Amino acid sequence: MSQIIAKNFNLYYNNFHALKDINVTINEHMITAMIGPSGCGKSSFLRAINRINDTIEGVTTTGQINVLGQDIYNKKVNINALRRNVGMVFQRPNPFPISIYENVAFGLRVNRILTKKNMIDIIVEKSLRDVLLWKDLKDKLKKSALNLTLEQQQRLCIARVLAVEPHIILLDESCSSLDPVAVQRIEELMLKLKDQYTIVMVTHNMQQAARISHDTIFMLSGNLVEFNTTKNIFSKPIKRETQDYISGKYG
Amino acid sequence: MKINPKLSQQLSYCILFLVTICAITPVVFIFFLIIKNGVPNLTIKFLTSMTKDGGIFPAIIGTFTIVVCSIIIVFPVGVFAAIYLNEYAKRNLLTRLIKLAIVNLAGIPSVVYGLFGLSIFVMFCKLGVSIISGALTLSIMELPVIITTARNALNNVPYSFREASLALGMSRWQTVKYIVLPNAMPGILTGTILSIARISGETAPILFTAAAFYVPHLPHSIFDQVMTLPYHLYITSTQVPCVSKTILFGTALTLLIIVLTISLFAIIARLYFRRHRKW
Ligand SMILES: Nc1ncnc2c1ncn2[C@@H]1O[C@H](COP(=O)(O)OP(=O)(O)OP(=O)(O)O)[C@@H](O)[C@H]1O
Numbered sequence: 001m002s003q004i005i006a007k008n009f010n011l012y013y014n015n016f017h018a019l020k021d022i023n024v025t026i027n028e029h030m031i032t033a034m035i036g037p038s039g040c041g042k043s044s045f046l047r048a049i050n051r052i053n054d055t056i057e058g059v060t061t062t063g064q065i066n067v068l069g070q071d072i073y074n075k076k077v078n079i080n081a082l083r084r085n086v087g088m089v090f091q092r093p094n095p096f097p098i099s100i101y102e103n104v105a106f107g108l109r110v111n112r113i114l115t116k117k118n119m120i121d122i123i124v125e126k127s128l129r130d131v132l133l134w135k136d137l138k139d140k141l142k143k144s145a146l147n148l149t150l151e152q153q154q155r156l157c158i159a160r161v162l163a164v165e166p167h168i169i170l171l172d173e174s175c176s177s178l179d180p181v182a183v184q185r186i187e188e189l190m191l192k193l194k195d196q197y198t199i200v201m202v203t204h205n206m207q208q209a210a211r212i213s214h215d216t217i218f219m220l221s222g223n224l225v226e227f228n229t230t231k232n233i234f235s236k237p238i239k240r241e242t243q244d245y246i247s248g249k250y251g
Numbered sequence: 252m253k254i255n256p257k258l259s260q261q262l263s264y265c266i267l268f269l270v271t272i273c274a275i276t277p278v279v280f281i282f283f284l285i286i287k288n289g290v291p292n293l294t295i296k297f298l299t300s301m302t303k304d305g306g307i308f309p310a311i312i313g314t315f316t317i318v319v320c321s322i323i324i325v326f327p328v329g330v331f332a333a334i335y336l337n338e339y340a341k342r343n344l345l346t347r348l349i350k351l352a353i354v355n356l357a358g359i360p361s362v363v364y365g366l367f368g369l370s371i372f373v374m375f376c377k378l379g380v381s382i383i384s385g386a387l388t389l390s391i392m393e394l395p396v397i398i399t400t401a402r403n404a405l406n407n408v409p410y411s412f413r414e415a416s417l418a419l420g421m422s423r424w425q426t427v428k429y430i431v432l433p434n435a436m437p438g439i440l441t442g443t444i445l446s447i448a449r450i451s452g453e454t455a456p457i458l459f460t461a462a463a464f465y466v467p468h469l470p471h472s473i474f475d476q477v478m479t480l481p482y483h484l485y486i487t488s489t490q491v492p493c494v495s496k497t498i499l500f501g502t503a504l505t506l507l508i509i510v511l512t513i514s515l516f517a518i519i520a521r522l523y524f525r526r527h528r529k530w
């Protein structure tokens with residue numbers, strides 16, 4: 001089954017046409033990578049999937065994006081519920097300036113999804129275990145999240161998203177501020193998570209896309225140029241532009 | 252002529268240091284003067300007896316109630332207005348005009364606010380010369396300052412926190428309440444501390460709206476007029492002959508202590524928020 005379907009989707013920043021007629025069907029329980037040169041609209045598209053673009057003034061859209069069988073640009077959609085279903089991890093780790101525990105529990109608490117302390121404890125532990133932080137941090141849960149290493153912070157941000165039990169996780173160059181060892185370990189984490197979640201990730205790093213994604217979307221100046229399995233994109237791309245980008249012509 | 256870098260470095264250091272000394276010397280001197288002359292007069296009797304017995308108790312109560320009332324009014328109004336302007340308002344012409352107006356309001360001389368308060372609160376609203384009229388006038392005067400400092404404090408909260416919160420499915424208001432406001436609180440309270448200090452010492456806005464030359468009894472409600480420390484100080488030092496210097500300095504010192512005490516609450520609150528939120 002497919003979980004994200006874009007149909008003739010356009011996005012404008014005021015008069016600037018940033019996404020042009022995007023049509024794509026992203027599959028469930030897979031990692032889909034989005035590649036393309038800087039400024040081609042990767043983030044814009046990713047941020048359209050949880051409607052976080054709405055927070056920017058002057059953004060307008062046409063067309064549809066269906067997420068979990070629902071047109072998310074329909075007026076009746078509950079945006080907050082949508083965003084709980086579609087979690088997002090940003091480029092720079094951005095934990096809240098509160099304790100590690102409170103970071104993970106934040107989404108549950110504020111929305112009163114859970115109120116009993118022991119229930120929240122269970123979810124916090126499970127989320128931290130899923131991102132492989134539990135062992136290191138279980139005695140430091142009360143400490144500020146800002147004292148963690150960048151890698152730990154980024155894992156914590158993933159745990160924070162997992163705690164509200166989304167179906168889809170969007171990652172926007174979430175490894176770019178990490179060192180190579182940390183990148184590798186986050187990649188392992190993503191491979192583990194894809195069994196339970198649908199993952200869409202933007203990356204500048206083509207090796208990374210090749211290593212861990214099943215499908216790849218190639219974008220160029222607001223157009224979706226090619227969508228195919230990663231294997232095909234990297235071994236026998238159909239479009240000329242894809243070929244050029246893969247071989248490094250755009251730098 | 253070219254001065255060598257080492258010399259110019261030392262020269263600039265000296266000049267900056269001297270200017271700083273010049274700036275703080277008067278303050279230190281005033282403090283010293285007030286404390287030295289005021290302390291001997293700062294007896295329990297002076298602080299707690301009525302005016303006819305040579306005390307300043309009514310003025311203390313007056314200043315205290317006016318300041319507390321106006322902070323109770325101006326703090327929530329100012330902070331909510333700042334939240335609206337910073338977190339909700341679209342960037343259009345109207346918002347720009349409002350922001351411009353706020354900046355300009357902060358530059359109006361305080362006596363103008365006094366006259367404004369006289370015509371609106373005292374006369375038009377028929378609140379009379381009273382604590383509430385004075386407090387409202389001071390609130391109006393301090394509102395632009397509170398809004399501006401609160402907006403700066405809100406602005407200083409990194410945008411990435413808001414984005415992370417919204418992306419977790421929090422509503423805009425939840426984001427403000429649980430993320431933005433707690434992180435902006437230290438900054439907002441710093442602004443409030445300065446406002447309290449300014450409000451406590453102002454004479455002009457309450458001259459026509461709240462302060463009385465002499466009231467033989469304590470205020471019974473917020474609709475009574477009161478004596479206040481700054482006005483009392485002004486009256487006793489200019490209008491009443493042969494008042495001993497120590498009484499004047501005692502009054503000044505009391506005013507100083509009240510300002511510091513009220514500010515202390517804000518400082519403690521700020522420390523509390525600082526300790527709990529850090530980034
Ligand atoms: N808030 C905005 N207002 C106006 N234009 C914007 C805004 N955000 C992005 N754009 C423009 O939209 C285009 C696509 O931007 P986007 O951030 O989606 O690119 P990207 O592929 O993610 O690039 P990068 O790899 O550098 O992150 C760019 O030309 C950019 O200048």
Ligand SMILES: [Mg+2]
Nearest residue numbers: 042043044172
């Ligand atoms: Mg981007």
